[in-house]
Amino acid sequence: MSAEPHAGTYAHEAVLPHPHPVPEAAPPAARELVAKHREALDEALAAVTSRGYLSRYPESPSPRVYGEGAAEAGEQAFEGHLTRDFAELDDQPATDGRVGDEVSPYGPTLRITYPHQDVEGLMAAAQHAIPAWRDAGAEVRAAVCVDAVDRIHARSFEMAHAVMHTSGQPFVMSFQAAGPHAQDRALEAIAYALFEQRRVPSSVVWEKPAKGEPVRMTKDYRVVPRGVALVIGCNTFPTWNSYPGLFASLATGNAVVVKPHPRAVLPLAISVAAIREALRAAGFDPDLVTLAPEADGEGLAKTLALHPAVKVIDYTGGPTFGNWLEREAGAAGKAVYTEKAGVNTVVIDSIPDLRGALGNLAFSFTLYSGQMCTTPQNVYVPRAGVDTDEGHVSFDELGEKLAAAIGRLTGDDAKAVELLGATVNDGVRERAAGLAALASSAGGRVVVDSRQVAHPRYPDAVVRTPGLVALDVTAESTYSQECFGPVAFLVATDSTEQSLATFRDTVREHGAMTAAVYSTSEQVLDDARDAAADAGVALSENLNGQVFVNQTAAFSDFHGTGANPAANAAYTDGAFVASRFRVVTSRRHT
Amino acid sequence: MSAEPHAGTYAHEAVLPHPHPVPEAAPPAARELVAKHREALDEALAAVTSRGYLSRYPESPSPRVYGEGAAEAGEQAFEGHLTRDFAELDDQPATDGRVGDEVSPYGPTLRITYPHQDVEGLMAAAQHAIPAWRDAGAEVRAAVCVDAVDRIHARSFEMAHAVMHTSGQPFVMSFQAAGPHAQDRALEAIAYALFEQRRVPSSVVWEKPAKGEPVRMTKDYRVVPRGVALVIGCNTFPTWNSYPGLFASLATGNAVVVKPHPRAVLPLAISVAAIREALRAAGFDPDLVTLAPEADGEGLAKTLALHPAVKVIDYTGGPTFGNWLEREAGAAGKAVYTEKAGVNTVVIDSIPDLRGALGNLAFSFTLYSGQMCTTPQNVYVPRAGVDTDEGHVSFDELGEKLAAAIGRLTGDDAKAVELLGATVNDGVRERAAGLAALASSAGGRVVVDSRQVAHPRYPDAVVRTPGLVALDVTAESTYSQECFGPVAFLVATDSTEQSLATFRDTVREHGAMTAAVYSTSEQVLDDARDAAADAGVALSENLNGQVFVNQTAAFSDFHGTGANPAANAAYTDGAFVASRFRVVTSRRHT
Numbered sequence A, B: 001m002s003a004e005p006h007a008g009t010y011a012h013e014a015v016l017p018h019p020h021p022v023p024e025a026a027p028p029a030a031r032e033l034v035a036k037h038r039e040a041l042d043e044a045l046a047a048v049t050s051r052g053y054l055s056r057y058p059e060s061p062s063p064r065v066y067g068e069g070a071a072e073a074g075e076q077a078f079e080g081h082l083t084r085d086f087a088e089l090d091d092q093p094a095t096d097g098r099v100g101d102e103v104s105p106y107g108p109t110l111r112i113t114y115p116h117q118d119v120e121g122l123m124a125a126a127q128h129a130i131p132a133w134r135d136a137g138a139e140v141r142a143a144v145c146v147d148a149v150d151r152i153h154a155r156s157f158e159m160a161h162a163v164m165h166t167s168g169q170p171f172v173m174s175f176q177a178a179g180p181h182a183q184d185r186a187l188e189a190i191a192y193a194l195f196e197q198r199r200v201p202s203s204v205v206w207e208k209p210a211k212g213e214p215v216r217m218t219k220d221y222r223v224v225p226r227g228v229a230l231v232i233g234c235n236t237f238p239t240w241n242s243y244p245g246l247f248a249s250l251a252t253g254n255a256v257v258v259k260p261h262p263r264a265v266l267p268l269a270i271s272v273a274a275i276r277e278a279l280r281a282a283g284f285d286p287d288l289v290t291l292a293p294e295a296d297g298e299g300l301a302k303t304l305a306l307h308p309a310v311k312v313i314d315y316t317g318g319p320t321f322g323n324w325l326e327r328e329a330g331a332a333g334k335a336v337y338t339e340k341a342g343v344n345t346v347v348i349d350s351i352p353d354l355r356g357a358l359g360n361l362a363f364s365f366t367l368y369s370g371q372m373c374t375t376p377q378n379v380y381v382p383r384a385g386v387d388t389d390e391g392h393v394s395f396d397e398l399g400e401k402l403a404a405a406i407g408r409l410t411g412d413d414a415k416a417v418e419l420l421g422a423t424v425n426d427g428v429r430e431r432a433a434g435l436a437a438l439a440s441s442a443g444g445r446v447v448v449d450s451r452q453v454a455h456p457r458y459p460d461a462v463v464r465t466p467g468l469v470a471l472d473v474t475a476e477s478t479y480s481q482e483c484f485g486p487v488a489f490l491v492a493t494d495s496t497e498q499s500l501a502t503f504r505d506t507v508r509e510h511g512a513m514t515a516a517v518y519s520t521s522e523q524v525l526d527d528a529r530d531a532a533a534d535a536g537v538a539l540s541e542n543l544n545g546q547v548f549v550n551q552t553a554a555f556s557d558f559h560g561t562g563a564n565p566a567a568n569a570a571y572t573d574g575a576f577v578a579s580r581f582r583v584v585t586s587r588r589h590t
Helices: A028-036 A038-050 A070-081 A119-153 A156-167 A171-178 A180-198 A243-251 A266-281 A300-306 A319-331 A354-370 A395-410 A413-420 A426-433 A435-441 A496-510 A522-535 A574-578 B028-036 B038-050 B070-081 B119-135 B137-153 B156-167 B171-178 B180-198 B243-251 B266-281 B300-306 B319-331 B354-370 B395-410 B413-420 B426-433 B435-441 B496-510 B522-535 B574-578
Strands: A095-099 A114-117 A203-208 A215-225 A228-232 A255-259 A289-291 A310-316 A335-339 A345-348 A378-382 A386-388 A391-393 A445-448 A467-472 A487-493 A515-518 A539-541 A581-589 B095-099 B114-117 B203-208 B215-225 B228-232 B255-259 B289-291 B310-316 B335-339 B345-348 B378-382 B386-388 B391-393 B445-448 B467-472 B487-493 B515-518 B539-541 B581-589
Touching: A028 A038, A028 A119, A038 A119, A038 A180, A070 A156, A114 A119, A114 A289, A119 A156, A119 A180, A119 A215, A119 A228, A119 A243, A119 A255, A119 A266, A119 A289, A119 A300, A156 A171, A156 A266, A171 A180, A171 A413, A180 A243, A180 A574, A215 B522, A228 A243, A228 A300, A243 A255, A243 A266, A243 A310, A243 A574, A255 A266, A255 A300, A266 A289, A300 A310, A300 A319, A310 A319, A319 A335, A319 B319, A345 A496, A354 A395, A354 A413, A354 A487, A378 A395, A378 A496, A391 A395, A395 A413, A395 A445, A395 A467, A395 A487, A426 A435, A435 A445, A435 A467, A487 A496, A496 A522, A515 A522, A522 A539, A522 B215, A522 B581, A574 B574, A581 B522, B028 B038, B028 B137, B038 B137, B038 B180, B070 B156, B114 B119, B114 B289, B119 B215, B119 B228, B119 B255, B119 B289, B119 B300, B137 B156, B137 B180, B137 B243, B137 B266, B156 B171, B156 B266, B171 B180, B171 B413, B180 B243, B180 B574, B228 B243, B228 B300, B243 B255, B243 B266, B243 B310, B243 B574, B255 B266, B255 B300, B266 B289, B300 B310, B300 B319, B310 B319, B319 B335, B345 B496, B354 B395, B354 B413, B354 B487, B378 B395, B378 B496, B391 B395, B395 B413, B395 B445, B395 B467, B395 B487, B426 B435, B435 B445, B435 B467, B487 B496, B496 B522, B515 B522, B522 B539
Parallel strands: A228 A255, A228 A310, A255 A289, A310 A335, A345 A378, A345 A515, A378 A487, A467 A487, A515 A539, A539 B581, A581 B539, B228 B255, B228 B310, B255 B289, B310 B335, B345 B378, B345 B515, B378 B487, B467 B487, B515 B539
Antiparallel strands: A095 A114, A203 A215, A215 A581, A386 A391, A445 A467, B095 B114, B203 B215, B215 B581, B386 B391, B445 B467
């Protein structure tokens, strides 16, 4: 199932810390998993060190890969959830009622209920489960986590429908992003966590030279978790954005409480059910991972975040609550990892491959109607226009060409919906419908308006093509805020120099998850790299093919940097895992 | 100068990430340092991975090691500072006055002044210095940092006197702890920082299989610092507790502002001067590291901590300000590493070597009059007494024997002062003088009082032997607070089981830097390890020789764990360095 890792320019063979011994007390089923998943983990450890290519979970939903009937079985499994109580979590430890009122962005009401949990009972059960998990050691935990991801993987088609009908993603994207890509990100986090724990040997004999006999001590190093970890899911990427924190915390010995977004519960319910099944099968207490869905208006995320048992928090969502979490939970000494919002930026100086660049950018704007935290928003272009391989293109011409490229992708409603998906909430819909007013108030003009697309299967879905608004660089109050959804700004600047300075300054202040640059000049590309380093955002250069600025590859591309206000962490680096556990030494003379 | 690293049970040869290429733009002098210090860094990297024995800087102040005349020259260098302006920092960037009113705990007034800094000017200079340091890369930074520590090392005797006359440490301890041991901790932090940065390759070619040609991208990964780092020094261990954070931040590309304790400025002034000299010699802006001494009552630490340019803070000191920092600076998204206070604990169940244990414990109580954050405070002993290799010993007899062991170490004033040093402040002196009242108020009794020792050379020094107070386990309100200084509590418990439970609960709630256990029972030792894991504190077992619970060895023993309220970080683990920098990617098709 897994591909060969690629070393790139880095000789990764030599850089892996040694495995820890597996404790004899570990459950037999768990010990078997260590052997079973050793190769997968070795590959993943190599990949996170080389940051070369690796994918364990194939992204193509083809029957040649997943088998005949897999797609149909997955769809049936999804449909089997509708209008029912989600029974797989009936064994959760502190059920005190049922909640759930998800409505698909495509129209249908899901009518699924989930077991609501009493907070104190949930925390007690989570804490009770920790010691055996802690004492099983890093190798066992990593193997059980891989087994859990494999069980999630087996439900990829079911998950694709679950995410499609909670986030509004188009089906193929939902399959890939919520399935294999999210699973690869999970494996990446597991590998990082294992590497970090392996860096501390389980035992050493320390020998200090002395007059006469050396002083000899045996020192045992024990990994201990922080406690209960909380994962707060988001509406648009319920699995992709939850798995890294979830598996990083679990693999380092913590218990995990998953608080899903109230409009995207099902994907995390399926995930938690699969993880609990894996824990149980391996001989551990399934209450190590629980789902805590909330009742309407309950404000459960705050309650959980401030609970003294919770020591680690992962959050994806809006900046208001994200900033509250960083402030309040940070002040309480909890480790808080957030991904919020920013103003993703493209700087166009000149274009070596106009046709390729237009198609690439148009796809990035179009995919999921721009409802990705990584979709570009601000495109800085010199008002004098840009040189391209097809000659000089004026600012206005570039806007028209971009609009045309979007039109080619979205002109046919039936095909368009397979890229656009459905709008996820009223905020997105209002922004998409209000471009003329927005342009007018900012002294700009609509280059191409967001068009409402009729969905052939789901008449209630609100589907929107991306709109483009041209603004002057002086309209900073408009383009320096996130305008989430199918809206991008073409910003006319005095020069590329000003574009880069504006890019650096707005990202430093307002954050960004992604950035891109187009230029034929090595000097400009180098200046863009410096601006990106100063701004603390990853840079894609001259993309013109099948790699998009809004997509990152697990094991190789970091998602976020932690170096600007859009996110205080990255998927996945050492900082993302290192503070999720501590090391306790015991030492004695040998 | 350096010793051979010892691999212990861990094959460290295979676990080192590869060096990054040294940028061509790095200054020639810096490039030479990379070659010069490669072996030292390789040894240090091996040691932090094996956590076996390593010491680069010899701890013996013998002329055979340091050369004839080194001690005298160091003492003269120290005396040369007295009654003068500290001129080596005259080139600091934002001097707006002079401050300094240190008084030696041994009596003399130092009468040294230091250049006070304008905060905005200081921050601007620090920020200005960062880009060239950032772009020099991890290998250059590590080598320059080693060079800086070597320059500090060359001033070890001068430093010994400087620390002795600011902290009150006895001379030999001051030489070792403030000199070579602190320098080894600095090298450990540099090695951890280098390892962490090397984990991300500087570049990779990523190759994704596709129909036809694979997709190939070149991805460059650039380490970027967080910004300006602040180190807040303490009175008792101005160098040992400052170097790990200082060098971890500097080695990861940050600029560092060092705010010394107003009563212990000189040791950090010497350190900063040596580091600035190293930076300048290597071709970098010395304002990467500056000293910010404060005027009387200025509250400079708060001002600096809340300055928006400051992104990383290291602090050692009292819990009140430490908790404020964690709360306020944590809420502002800064990385905060604190070491505060706790109730260090010894659990005595039974003693395999009574004579050795008594001598070992007495030394731990006596050294520096118990003014170490690692000195044991609470000794839990079953009220029925304990079995030993010399037969059963009652609770009262154990107290008498401990008192006698302390008496053997401290009975001769001239010898005693070489272990005890001088008390550092009035709080310590008042606690030491008030044992009878303390015992009475807690329903206990004084086993042996703290005795004032006359210092033969320094009549104004207040030197105190450790006192022991016997308490019942019910007097929790007394022994569950830190009682900093020459005071230990012998706490009578119902059983070892109660001792371990009390140990676990008090440390969980109030924190501890160290713990020890004495037992002949493997089961009790195992239970103690579990209690220590639950409490999140390192455990020393049956110490009876020349290793003491209040001392940790660089490269092998973690100092603190971050897993209990005494400290939120450890010297040194991955978590201590990983959040001090971020990684910014730039990617393009190959």
